Amino acid sequence: MKINGNEIRPGNVIEHNGSLWAAVKTNAVKPGKGGAFNQVELKNLLDGTKLNERFRASETVERVRLEQKDFQFLYEQGDMLVFMDNETYEQLELQKDFVGDRAAFLQDGMMVTVELYEDKPIGISLPDQVVLAIVEADPVVKGQTAASSYKPAVMENGVRVMVPPFIESGERILVDTNEITYIRRAD
Incomplete structure (x- = not known):
């Protein structure tokens, strides 16, 4: 589907220079002199490279549906x-x-x-959250404040995560797979 250069929005996937690019950021620029254009930061979906490109309203690009x-x-x-x-x-x-x-x-x-x-x-x-068991958790150090003191722990998949002091080895926790952070105890 063809769209004008000024219609590119973040999240759009376009075909440009013979490759697939995802628009990361867009900025409509109206200079005092000359025509308006859309400054677009693109990320290549095949190799991960980034590119900044200017698209004028008169230019058309091929928008790709995945x-x-x-x-x-x-x-x-x-x-x-x-x-x-x-x-x-x-x-x-x-x-x-x-x-x-x-x-x-x-x-x-x-x-x-x-x-x-x-x-x-x-x-x-992947799903945003998964439930995993803690296989190794450091013991709580007496005297630490409970407010913001997290301790390192190792989950069953071998990944390290910071957990609150009350989490013991063998407990199951809910983990954010995007940020790799502890959310809460699993039910």
């Missing part, structure tokens, strides 16, 4: 992660690097959303 599909995480095989499409039962293998640091939060049977462009995966989103 297909979002739900997949179920099955297992890890070496440095590959295997997912299954619940509708077609087809399997999708992705590099661990593609998922990044958040791969540690994948659990058997977890549902994830994969963004596809022409059946090629270009993005993945």
